[in-house]
Amino acid sequence: MKIVIVLILFVxxxxxxxxxxxxSLRDPVAxxxxxxxxxxxQLSIVKTVDTHTRNQVKLxxxxxxxxxxxxxxxxxxxxxxxxxxxxxxxxxxxxxxxxLVEIIWALDKNLRxxxxxxxxxxxxxxxxxxxxxxxxxxIGKNYEELKILLSSDGITAKSILxxxxxxxxELASVVLRCALKTLLITDVLWGEELKKFNx
Amino acid sequence: xxxxxxxxxxxxxxxxxxxxxxxxxxLDASVRLNKDIAANNTSRIYALGLDTHKIFSFxxxxxxxAVGQLYFTKLSNQMPFSSLFNSPDDxxxxxxxxxxxxxxxxxxxxxxxxGHFTLPFGLEESIDTNGRLLDYYxxxxxxxxxxxxxxxxKVMSPIEYNISYTLxxxxxxxxxxxxxxxxxxxxxxxxxxxxxxxxxLAAKIDNIQRKRFAIDWQYYWQxxxxxxxxxxxxxxxxxxxxxxxxxxxxxxxxxxxNEQLKLYGQYIFNDREGxxxxxxxxNIGVSYQMDAKLELSISSRKQLSTPESGKKQNLVRFQLxxxx
Numbered sequence: 001m002k003i004v005i006v007l008i009l010f011v012x013x014x015x016x017x018x019x020x021x022x023x024s025l026r027d028p029v030a031x032x033x034x035x036x037x038x039x040x041x042q043l044s045i046v047k048t049v050d051t052h053t054r055n056q057v058k059l060x061x062x063x064x065x066x067x068x069x070x071x072x073x074x075x076x077x078x079x080x081x082x083x084x085x086x087x088x089x090x091x092x093x094x095x096x097x098x099x100l101v102e103i104i105w106a107l108d109k110n111l112r113x114x115x116x117x118x119x120x121x122x123x124x125x126x127x128x129x130x131x132x133x134x135x136x137x138x139i140g141k142n143y144e145e146l147k148i149l150l151s152s153d154g155i156t157a158k159s160i161l162x163x164x165x166x167x168x169x170e171l172a173s174v175v176l177r178c179a180l181k182t183l184l185i186t187d188v189l190w191g192e193e194l195k196k197f198n199x
Numbered sequence: 200x201x202x203x204x205x206x207x208x209x210x211x212x213x214x215x216x217x218x219x220x221x222x223x224x225x226l227d228a229s230v231r232l233n234k235d236i237a238a239n240n241t242s243r244i245y246a247l248g249l250d251t252h253k254i255f256s257f258x259x260x261x262x263x264x265a266v267g268q269l270y271f272t273k274l275s276n277q278m279p280f281s282s283l284f285n286s287p288d289d290x291x292x293x294x295x296x297x298x299x300x301x302x303x304x305x306x307x308x309x310x311x312x313x314g315h316f317t318l319p320f321g322l323e324e325s326i327d328t329n330g331r332l333l334d335y336y337x338x339x340x341x342x343x344x345x346x347x348x349x350x351x352x353k354v355m356s357p358i359e360y361n362i363s364y365t366l367x368x369x370x371x372x373x374x375x376x377x378x379x380x381x382x383x384x385x386x387x388x389x390x391x392x393x394x395x396x397x398x399x400l401a402a403k404i405d406n407i408q409r410k411r412f413a414i415d416w417q418y419y420w421q422x423x424x425x426x427x428x429x430x431x432x433x434x435x436x437x438x439x440x441x442x443x444x445x446x447x448x449x450x451x452x453x454x455x456x457n458e459q460l461k462l463y464g465q466y467i468f469n470d471r472e473g474x475x476x477x478x479x480x481x482n483i484g485v486s487y488q489m490d491a492k493l494e495l496s497i498s499s500r501k502q503l504s505t506p507e508s509g510k511k512q513n514l515v516r517f518q519l520x521x522x523x
Contacts, residue, residue: 022252024327041260
């Protein structure tokens, strides 16, 4: 019983909550390979998204919050070609009316978007992501450049993006909010550590 | 077991960064209340465990990851009880998953897993049910859910596979009376909205030989999911004669858009040669994730067909689970 009490005291000093057992964790190996076909391996860096991070998101992006599944420990992947870092992969979820939409973001070493794809999207309009015209709005942009595309309500994308989204304006706004949170959280939590890959 | 610990020490010493880097751990506590209405019995299961996940890396990339789950489990008037326990009120330290998966193999070479892991077969391969009321009856169908051994796995562009050879000792890392389990599954990628997989199993556990082939699928449409597993096989208890067996599980589930409330209904059919009639069950469950830490779940299982004993199974379960 003493062992149990020691375990409780020890673990209660930590903040590592994750709703599902860790044996269910899976790396998005196939998607990383698709976004970085030339990579030979990936380097994982795990950081904790906590209430402090959540408050920073709320402050930087008013009217926005993080879903509870977005709290806890998350992995940023560095796509490696032998010992050289090609860029980063970050998976983020955003709530939508079709449940959580999970998007895999490929970022360059200056935290600009290179590419992205859905890991999970149950919207009947998910094929919008294959539209090059829609995708091109995001590619090459950083956090500040994408934030300009968000309306003053903090939720909806501006017409310059919605025009490219055809009949899927709601999904376009979901993708934009997810991009902004991804770039912000990557910088806030991983930024310092990633400097060694971009001297 | 020693081999597994030795591997962890070796990778810890040679890996890049501090041991605490890329280490996840959570305290996982649960209380489960079971009301067996047919047998007029109420039982409880208390579990308190440490769930850990550690990624080992070199400067050039990840080498692999380890999962370790040690649970102190206490039964109270639990009937029937698992073979891990000695009485309805027993308490034991139980190792759930404890394995290392080496992922740094070159291009087409598979990852190599060693340790105590869930047998790769059917729906359980892509939907983890450890510590949940949701169940795909892996242990009941295959003879054990987890076993000690070696496996090969890989996610490639159109498919993923997982094949393992384990010792059949269940919680013990050894072969008992010639026990073994050879199982595997190959399927489409598990993040798609439509997933299909084929599984096989050849095993001897507790002197019972089993052979199985199965097809499983998952189809998701918006917030709905339609899942199924169909298995055909045969079983030979105590080396008498092979008896054919058919098994089918169908599930319809719905998840609210905020992912907090999940509902599911299952229909399970089992037909075994030599038995007077088949077994049919329905299982209805709800789980509510209050936040990232606290989950409440309830399920009700009812037997549709009348067994030889005349008592239809009628079980209601409630679970409170807290992860910190």
